[in-house]
Amino acid sequence: MNHLKNTNAATSQKRRFLNAAKIVCILAALFLLLNILWFTWRSRKYGAFTEGMTETEFSSFWVPRYVDSYDGYNYSVKYPNYLSLTGNLALSMPSDENAMYTDALIIWPNANGSYEYGVLLYDENEWNIYVDEYGQALDSQYDEVVENHQENISLLFAKANERWGLTKQMGTQFL
Numbered sequence: 231m232n233h234l235k236n237t238n239a240a241t242s243q244k245r246r247f248l249n250a251a252k253i254v255c256i257l258a259a260l261f262l263l264l265n266i267l268w269f270t271w272r273s274r275k276y277g278a279f280t281e282g283m284t285e286t287e288f289s290s291f292w293v294p295r296y297v298d299s300y301d302g303y304n305y306s307v308k309y310p311n312y313l314s315l316t317g318n319l320a321l322s323m324p325s326d327e328n329a330m331y332t333d334a335l336i337i338w339p340n341a342n343g344s345y346e347y348g349v350l351l352y353d354e355n356e357w358n359i360y361v362d363e364y365g366q367a368l369d370s371q372y373d374e375v376v377e378n379h380q381e382n383i384s385l386l387f388a389k390a391n392e393r394w395g396l397t398k399q400m401g402t403q404f405l
Contacts, residue, residue, distance in 0.1 A: 264313075272309055275339065276317055279307045279394055303389055315341045321390055322350075323382055331356070333379055335386035337396070345396065349386070351379045 276294075283296035283305065296307045302324030310317040322334035334350040349365075351357040357375050360368045365383040367376040376383065390396055 268313055271341075272317075275341075276307060276309045279319055279339075283307060300393075305393060319390065319394060321386060321393070323386065333382040333386065335383070335390055337390060337394075349376070349379070349383055351375060351382075353378065 280294075280296040283298040286295045286297050286306075289295040292312045294309045298305045303321055305319075305321045307319050308317050316338055319337040319339065320334060323332035326332055329352060331350075331352045333352060336348045336350070338346040338348075340346065345363070347361045347363065347365075349357070349359050349361055351359065353375075357372065359372045359376060361376065361383070362368060365376070365380065365387055367373050
């Protein structure tokens with residue numbers, strides 16, 4: 231009778247171990263599948279933006295980064311961080327001998343195909359402002375600042391459209 235109890239206990243323990251091993255294997259397979267899907271999506275989504283660009287020294291397998299300069303404008307693409315869906319495209323006005331920083335546009339491609347926009351504007355202050363696809367401030371408290379930089383903002387949107395073909399998502403004001 232004791233022998234039967236020991237056999238049943240050993241079988242029960244073995245069954246629990248096998249069930250736990252199956253769960254671990256399933257979770258590992260799901261995590262592997264998630265990584266494959268994410269890397270594939272990221273490569274397809276951001277690969278098109280980097281055509282003709284140079285990989286930077288800060289680039290890595292996990293977070294590729296690319297840069298390019300054309301007509302004095304500086305373009306960059308940063309892929310999303312590991313398992314994130316948000317990377318960015320950025321471009322800045324040509325460098326000015328009198329100013330260390332120049333106005334810039336940042337574009338965040340969304341997973342659904344839309345975009346979000348922000349501008350970095352420099353005068354006596356540094357401004358980080360979210361704007362819509364027409365280059366208008368999303369928060370009315372920044373309307374005057376945006377208006378003062380509207381020429382540069384319009385030019386940056388036009389250059390972004392020219393480089394990355396964002397016409398479908400951008401307002402017609404910049405076409």
